[in-house]
Amino acid sequence: MTKFQIPKGTFDILPYGAEEPWQLSSLWSYAEDVIRCTALEYGYREIRTPIYEQTELFNRGAGESSDIVMKEMFTFEDKGGRSMSLRPEGTSAVMRAFVENNLSQLRPVHKLFYIAPMFRYDRPQAGRYRQHHQFGVEAIGVSNPAQDAEVIDLLCETYRRLGLKDLTVELNSVGDVPSRIAFKEALQNYLRPHFQELSPDSQTRFEKNPLRILDSKDPKDREILKNAPSILESLSESAKAHFDELRLLLDECSIAYHINDRIVRGLDYYNKTVFEVTAKIAGAQNALGGGGRYDGLIGSFDGPDLPGVGFGTGIERILQTMVSQNIPLPQEMRPLAYIIPFGDEAKAPCFKLATACRHQKIPAEIDLQSKKIQNGLQNAIKLSAKICVIIGSEELKKGVAQIKYLESRHQEEIPLDGLISFLKEQL
Numbered sequence: 001m002t003k004f005q006i007p008k009g010t011f012d013i014l015p016y017g018a019e020e021p022w023q024l025s026s027l028w029s030y031a032e033d034v035i036r037c038t039a040l041e042y043g044y045r046e047i048r049t050p051i052y053e054q055t056e057l058f059n060r061g062a063g064e065s066s067d068i069v070m071k072e073m074f075t076f077e078d079k080g081g082r083s084m085s086l087r088p089e090g091t092s093a094v095m096r097a098f099v100e101n102n103l104s105q106l107r108p109v110h111k112l113f114y115i116a117p118m119f120r121y122d123r124p125q126a127g128r129y130r131q132h133h134q135f136g137v138e139a140i141g142v143s144n145p146a147q148d149a150e151v152i153d154l155l156c157e158t159y160r161r162l163g164l165k166d167l168t169v170e171l172n173s174v175g176d177v178p179s180r181i182a183f184k185e186a187l188q189n190y191l192r193p194h195f196q197e198l199s200p201d202s203q204t205r206f207e208k209n210p211l212r213i214l215d216s217k218d219p220k221d222r223e224i225l226k227n228a229p230s231i232l233e234s235l236s237e238s239a240k241a242h243f244d245e246l247r248l249l250l251d252e253c254s255i256a257y258h259i260n261d262r263i264v265r266g267l268d269y270y271n272k273t274v275f276e277v278t279a280k281i282a283g284a285q286n287a288l289g290g291g292g293r294y295d296g297l298i299g300s301f302d303g304p305d306l307p308g309v310g311f312g313t314g315i316e317r318i319l320q321t322m323v324s325q326n327i328p329l330p331q332e333m334r335p336l337a338y339i340i341p342f343g344d345e346a347k348a349p350c351f352k353l354a355t356a357c358r359h360q361k362i363p364a365e366i367d368l369q370s371k372k373i374q375n376g377l378q379n380a381i382k383l384s385a386k387i388c389v390i391i392g393s394e395e396l397k398k399g400v401a402q403i404k405y406l407e408s409r410h411q412e413e414i415p416l417d418g419l420i421s422f423l424k425e426q427l
């Protein structure tokens, strides 16, 4: 018979037995709790959209010349002959939902967040998967640079609350339309003499989207780009004012950043602010998160002409960085009481006790399998239970339970009718 295997570039998140500590479900739920709580405190509200959408949505949103759309989409035809794609990123999907549900009618400002799986048919490697999970936010309706600063601060604060250290915020502006027209010309003029030496991808992008060449990972391209002009020199007056004000706000809030005029991001919808946060960890993909402003995107989806700014950060990369930076990981939930019935007649009273514990919010486990007390005790140790409650026919006759503290090995008898109150005190 065929032994099935997990699809390449994906992984299981397990309660125990995970190959890597970042694949433990206790860590995922802890990080998701911290993320959710931080986003809610900053005024963001959760949005959930389907994991697949019409392919055209991503072509128009992320952009036909982006790697994500050109090379990495999981695209399929549904039974009705429509082209659908698994969501490679969240922003386009959220904008579709925003427009379709007429949310703009309800409030002037919308602050939305999501924690959701994304799908990119990429070459799997450390920190790069075909299914990854993103915490993303989208703030819609405010063009003031303070909104960009808030989004960057939320990203940094989330990382801080999770204990991450040694992070760098890299900041750039890709300007508005006039800035990009001016820069496109300056960049093409610079690259034209090197055209034949550029990688095939960059040659394709030369006419259509030369800015994307700045993002090339090809070593030859990178060498050529070393002396390329800076986009910051082509910023229009209003784009420059936006960038300067954002920097001032970040400075005032002591949010450290580096200007990196080579950051253009891999998606086509950005304008003005773009940023990435990187972590110093050896041998892994180091972009923890990134985002920027996308004024005009909602309009391009036939929605109202509202500005927007947001980010996405990979949860896998966050957890891997936590592990590599030796940040104390949350403990797995452990039972307070591990109840061992000794002999058949104790089984029903013990089950009743376990049920009563659970109804009183006392984490309790019952051993329904072991034939010997010793085996039961070993199971309790495996689960890191605090106390073993042992009840046999003798105990039932006397109306007591044997209590064994697993750490100190101290043992005592507790009357059955006071057992729940006793256990509650141990919580």
Ligand code: HAM
Residues within 6 Å of the ligand: 088, 089, 090, 091, 092, 120, 122, 127, 128, 129, 130, 131, 132, 133, 134, 136, 137, 138, 266, 267, 287, 288, 289, 290, 291, 292, 309, 310, 311, 312, 313, 314, 315, 316, 317
């Ligand atoms: P992105 O930079 O393409 O932006 O992805 C955001 C983050 O997702 C990356 O920084 C990285 O941590 C994680 N990530 C991306 N691809 C993978 C992968 N194959 N494996 C593991 N992690 C990955 C966006 O997707 C934008 N929608 C962000 C945004 C929201 N901009 C504005 N609003």
